[in-house]
Amino acid sequence: MTIESNRRDFLRRLTRGQLNDAVEPTAAPADAETPNPQTAAARPTVPRRGTYKLQLGRRAMASEFQVIFNLGQYENAVEVALTALDLLEPLEDMMSFFRPQGELGRINAEAFQREVEVSAELWELLVYCRQLWEATDGAFDITAAPLWQVWGFARREGRLPNDSEIREARELCGWRWVELDARRQTIRFHKPGVALNLGSVGKGYALDRLAKVIIEAGIGDFALHGGLSSVFAMGDSWELSPAEGTEGPQGWPIGLSDPLHPGRRVGRVWLKAQGLGTSGTALQFFWHKGKRFGHILDPRTGYPADEVLSVTVLAPTAAEADALATAFFILGPNDARRFCQQRRNVAGIFLLNTPAGIPQVEIVGDPQPALEIGERGGDVP
Numbered sequence: 001m002t003i004e005s006n007r008r009d010f011l012r013r014l015t016r017g018q019l020n021d022a023v024e025p026t027a028a029p030a031d032a033e034t035p036n037p038q039t040a041a042a043r044p045t046v047p048r049r050g051t052y053k054l055q056l057g058r059r060a061m062a063s064e065f066q067v068i069f070n071l072g073q074y075e076n077a078v079e080v081a082l083t084a085l086d087l088l089e090p091l092e093d094m095m096s097f098f099r100p101q102g103e104l105g106r107i108n109a110e111a112f113q114r115e116v117e118v119s120a121e122l123w124e125l126l127v128y129c130r131q132l133w134e135a136t137d138g139a140f141d142i143t144a145a146p147l148w149q150v151w152g153f154a155r156r157e158g159r160l161p162n163d164s165e166i167r168e169a170r171e172l173c174g175w176r177w178v179e180l181d182a183r184r185q186t187i188r189f190h191k192p193g194v195a196l197n198l199g200s201v202g203k204g205y206a207l208d209r210l211a212k213v214i215i216e217a218g219i220g221d222f223a224l225h226g227g228l229s230s231v232f233a234m235g236d237s238w239e240l241s242p243a244e245g246t247e248g249p250q251g252w253p254i255g256l257s258d259p260l261h262p263g264r265r266v267g268r269v270w271l272k273a274q275g276l277g278t279s280g281t282a283l284q285f286f287w288h289k290g291k292r293f294g295h296i297l298d299p300r301t302g303y304p305a306d307e308v309l310s311v312t313v314l315a316p317t318a319a320e321a322d323a324l325a326t327a328f329f330i331l332g333p334n335d336a337r338r339f340c341q342q343r344r345n346v347a348g349i350f351l352l353n354t355p356a357g358i359p360q361v362e363i364v365g366d367p368q369p370a371l372e373i374g375e376r377g378g379d380v381p
Helices: 001-014 077-085 088-095 103-110 120-134 145-150 163-171 202-216 316-340
Strands: 051-062 063-070 178-181 188-189 222-226 229-235 252-257 265-271 274-280 285-288 291-294 311-315 344-353 362-365 369-373
Touching: 051 077, 051 088, 063 077, 063 202, 077 202, 088 103, 088 120, 088 202, 120 178, 120 316, 145 163, 202 222, 202 229, 202 274, 202 316, 229 252, 229 316, 252 274, 265 274, 265 311, 274 316, 311 316, 316 344, 316 362, 362 369
Parallel strands: none
Antiparallel strands: 051 063, 063 222, 178 188, 222 229, 229 274, 252 265, 265 369, 274 311, 285 291, 311 344, 344 362
């Protein structure tokens, strides 16, 4: 029997509770080929505190993606998870700014010279991004790639551009230079140097696609994350409920990181049938003459947004949560609150700086998220 077969057999037995001293695996084989999953049958196991999780992961989009199940709940969880994870490579190829041979790379390279046909899947995503740009008054803008480049964040080498460079980059941003022809399903740029970047929505969109595969396979309890900042969860984790005296689990506990103290949490939020996206500048920033510049740029000014420490958004889909987390970080809590008054089922958790160095929590939107403040664990850190 090959090493690969041994791995797959181990994972199957683990999900069925057939190993006496099972430990929680942290990743699945990256190159496994799996058959199409059949509908998954749930095991009649009573949820209990402290149950192990089954986690299968794959590297994509410069992040670690993971599928998380309650261990032993579904007979064919491994096959379903690996089939879902197989979507990541073609999705990255479609959406990546850094792959010239991919679909978005081809659009960025050719759309000024000619009309470029767009696949049905990417077309739907581009139309959605334009709608969000309009709804957020330009705070969410996938056409802001030239700004991202001039600030050096595209290469993860932050630099301070001069005012002239920022003006020139801003002139290339905005949907006024991008034509979407719905009849022919083509895209055309009307100014050289225009480029699109789906980095603020791509991981969330990928999670929604993975979730669709898992749900169609008959699995109703699972969590997904892409790089920890983008999450989607369905059903329940076999964990404690969020409030004392409440019977049964209430979704999946997702940890909220403290942006001022790496490795610590300010609390956790319980997620169920929702996507979650977090935006912050704790990991991508640079210093210049004693001033800190983060990587989240306001396309309306050309400069980094710095009003908040971080914001976590809960929304019906992971793509929406991902995109709105970026938009809310730029808008700030007051404008985000006004946005939520017009859009149901969206909520934001803002972490604001204070003189004491303890993040202040401000929540906007409705319904209010099930949030627990304090150093608590979560199925997704």
